[in-house]
Amino acid sequence: MAGEQQETLAPVVSVRKRHLLDEILQQADIRINGDRPWDMRLHRPAALDEILARGSMGLGESYMRGDWDAAALDQLFFRILRLDLTRLINPWRSALRLLRSHLINLQSRRRAFEVGERHYDLGNSFYAAMLDQRLVYSCGYWRAGAKTLDQAQEAKLDLICRKLGLQPGMRLLDIGCGWGSLVSYAAQNYGVECVGITVSKEQAAYVREHYADLPVEVHLQDYRNLRQQFDRIASVGMFEHVGRRNHRTFMQVAKRCLKPDGLFLLHTIGKNQRHSTTDPWIEHYIFPNGELPSAGQIGDAVDHLLVCEDLHNFGTDYDQTLMAWHSNFERHWEQFAGQYDRHLYRMWRYYLLSCAGAFRARHIQLWQWMLSDHRSGGVARIS
Template identity: 35%
Template sequence: MPDAAQRLTTLAEQLLGAELPLRLRAWDGSEYGPPNTPTLVIRHRRALRRILFRPGELGLARAWVAGEIDVEGDLYEALGAISGLVWERDDLPGPSLRDAPTRAAVRELVRLAGPFPPPPPPREEVRRRTGALHTKIRDRRAISHHYDVGNDFYELVLGPSMVYSCAYWESPDNTLEQAQRDKLELVCRKLDLTPGRRLLDVGCGWGSMAVHAAREHGVRVVGITLSREQATYARKRIAEEGLTDRIEIRVQDYRDVRDGPYDAISSIGMAEHVGSARYLEYARDLHALLKPGGRLLNHQIARRPLADESAYSIDEFIDAYVFPDGELSPVGSTVTQLETAGFEVRDVESIREHYALTLCRWVANLEANWPQAVRLSSPGRARVWRLYMAASAMAFRRNRIGVNQVLAVRTPVSGASGLPLRARTWKG
């Protein structure tokens, strides 16, 4: 009788229609597969029950979060190999349950997995949500789930900059802190911030953009967030910088801001939470808050468009464990919505590779401080973050998702946009 590792490898290859590019170690200590590759460790056969019950990434993620599967070796290499089997299978034949060999393989996996049903999902999974998407109450709860993990935990992962969005890398040899400062400076230049102007920072996080804009460019800033932990941290930081006369931090929904007009608006890594059903409302609200000639910098992750847009569904793992109710749209849809709301889109800059670099630095920070990260959160939460950030880095690297900075203007009736004739003068 073959051992568990060899049996699993044979069954997986039969069902996937391709060779398994990873070595596999099973709960009985057996190993099988190509040498000198990362090893997928299945610590308990409960993992198989999870995967059989929820095929695809959610079953895999639940087993990962529970500590029932792990990777020894290069995590990125392992995720790249798995991507080719799970997410990038267009050129591979899919199994059919009409085929007798496929049915036999599934029955064998069920026997190997042990008695059903599967165990409950790990507790870090988001509780079942009810009601309409992207109401103010539901959005506030979703933001709290992701951002109110604890400021100390985020400091470990993000580093001193406390910027939770894609950095801007002049060189991959730069420090994360320098790359984040360069991103904030790039945003300020695109918005043409000068002393005395008024900036609204939508989704202000821990106050990094607000502090940079006020300290380096002399503007007055209103920062809004739905996370009370972020707001507390940002206010303390602003006080320590001596900038309380220039920066106000509010726990407020963007739909409730009524004190325009502003000279400029920055929205950095926030629009992913808005949702497709609300995006035009979001764009119109920001347009109404700008004075004529005012600029919006919308920094947002984008997905690739699909032939059948109605087939799109929210990523199961991300929705269950990371960003509840988060939605990604193609950059073309974002531009269309902004222009429908009245903006003139003047520049779109893709910085996809920059996010892969950023995420790898965050993963390195997490791994270097693993015991403390577990203590500040939980083993399951720390494992969620390691998988989510590493898998996201691979998605950016392999062009499955992108990130773009869209500069839009509330161009007045006269047509005078206020932008210089030479494109991208903000780069210096």
């Protein structure tokens, strides 16, 4: 059901003057009021001026209000981002946001728990309906031959465990443990003791309730307060919340907590350009204070601290993961329709499908960095 529109589309406004957005979108073979799945179906002509003036925020908010639709949002965003058309709309706003990210620490200790409260605490039942059976909220590993979302996520978890070379008796730290998918899998299948940290009360409660019979601890805390040492460390889908001003601090914490012969796996979404900013709509509505790192920024952060043993990009698998989440989201929405309004429905639909289009266009990436402590004195063994 990739890109399938679940709701009835409102009538299209057919009489209007040609707009500058017509010219911009035409470069990506997108027509306003066209009849193809990726075409924009306009319901309020004034929305075009708002999109041109406010860029990503105008595009997202006008969609949330129902000012326009597209039968296949993922295809529309793939076409827009493949040609990077967003650069043509209000570039000065991006410059101001870039300056702000340099001047203000948006991911300070005081702000650390905001994303947990606003995004991850939306409700465990909501995420259970959208995700796989282990509630893995990060990219699946489809290229291993997975046919279902459950298989893709279990393949990813096992890939991480094998890269880390987990052995019975080891202690594993998961920085940003989510609903406990990695720590529970590692404890069950590799015989390790696990500690996870999260900034989400709902996630912490879920781990404590569901994995009380496993050697798994979970703590509601900021990563900067970590002091214990571990044989292995993983961080899966959390580094996107750290921010450029804190990248070095994060790596210093990882080094402090890693035994001299240990390994650290960093699994993170990444951007292609160092000097770029977070999409403002995503930051405001989905991941407050989020900021994707570039490969260069991660390299700077580990300089003289950790050694990069391996770098693995499987960002194209995120497209399929997001489309699977969207399929689950649409299929189960009715059970949440009384709890959440239509505004949230359109917000999440826009989020999932726009991100799928972004990964499909290679606009953003998914990396697994294997890092070791140079104090080990030799090349780390990676299974």
